[in-house]
Amino acid sequence: MTSVPPRTGAGASAPRRSSSGDKDRPADRIVSVSRFADPLVQPPVDPARHPSQATAYWLWRDIIRGVFQPNERLKVEHLSQFYDVGQSPVREAILTLSTSGLLTHEHLKGYRVAGVSLADYRDLLDIYQRVYRLALDMAFERGDAAWEERVIIQFHRSLRVQKVLPDGDPERREMWQIAYINLHRSLLAGCRSPILEAQFADLGGRLERYVNLYADLESDRLRDHHAEHRAIVDALMDRDVKRLTGLVDTFFETTQPVHNSIKAALRKLEGP
Numbered sequence: 001m002t003s004v005p006p007r008t009g010a011g012a013s014a015p016r017r018s019s020s021g022d023k024d025r026p027a028d029r030i031v032s033v034s035r036f037a038d039p040l041v042q043p044p045v046d047p048a049r050h051p052s053q054a055t056a057y058w059l060w061r062d063i064i065r066g067v068f069q070p071n072e073r074l075k076v077e078h079l080s081q082f083y084d085v086g087q088s089p090v091r092e093a094i095l096t097l098s099t100s101g102l103l104t105h106e107h108l109k110g111y112r113v114a115g116v117s118l119a120d121y122r123d124l125l126d127i128y129q130r131v132y133r134l135a136l137d138m139a140f141e142r143g144d145a146a147w148e149e150r151v152i153i154q155f156h157r158s159l160r161v162q163k164v165l166p167d168g169d170p171e172r173r174e175m176w177q178i179a180y181i182n183l184h185r186s187l188l189a190g191c192r193s194p195i196l197e198a199q200f201a202d203l204g205g206r207l208e209r210y211v212n213l214y215a216d217l218e219s220d221r222l223r224d225h226h227a228e229h230r231a232i233v234d235a236l237m238d239r240d241v242k243r244l245t246g247l248v249d250t251f252f253e254t255t256q257p258v259h260n261s262i263k264a265a266l267r268k269l270e271g272p
Helices: 051-065 076-083 087-097 118-142 145-159 170-191 194-214 225-237 241-254 256-270
Strands: 013-017 024-031 103-106 110-113
Touching: 024 170, 051 076, 051 087, 051 194, 076 087, 118 170, 118 194, 118 225, 118 241, 118 256, 145 170, 145 225, 170 194, 170 225, 194 256, 225 241, 241 256
Parallel strands: none
Antiparallel strands: 013 024, 103 110
């Protein structure tokens, strides 16, 4: 990946907005991923040569991270200044993300960040876990030696990244999230189904957004994800389907307190 120099001016941070999306909150701001310098969290293209793809990457991660709030209107002029790119790359980036489930389109009004709801989260979580299990089963059946090598490489790369919760450094938090995403994608890539992989990526991004916006991650603080990942990778490499199934079930069950905290926050948001 090509490193991006620190950005100045409009791209520094974005105002967090209310769920109505039209009025700024007076206080807190979240740093845009476009400000981060570590190669691990850079877009997979050179922004100078491929501004549309780079902008799509920044916008994708910033929506997931909560830089832009649910139902916030995405104005081309604002995003052009925010990311320091032309308006054409912004329009192309929005179109790229239009089928990701992170945006909604309003006739004659343009695009907004997708809204949130308890019903959507429950549906999303259920389908995400079903797709994960399906893709992993297919990877177990179809994965070859080259795929196993890629999984091992990605696992060892992930070991070099320390888990960071939202109260830590934002860039290091993003590094952890990207390492986590890349490992799980590599695990499922053995399914050899571009359709299924694309669905998993979209579902994962939407689910991660709920975590970033509403989760209480205190129960996650002392959890040893590296050890859990190692056990899953070992079972997959050993082609031990019974052990693998049990480990995945435990992996999802251990995350239940986080899911419960998100559901509680959404219930409060929706009111009686």
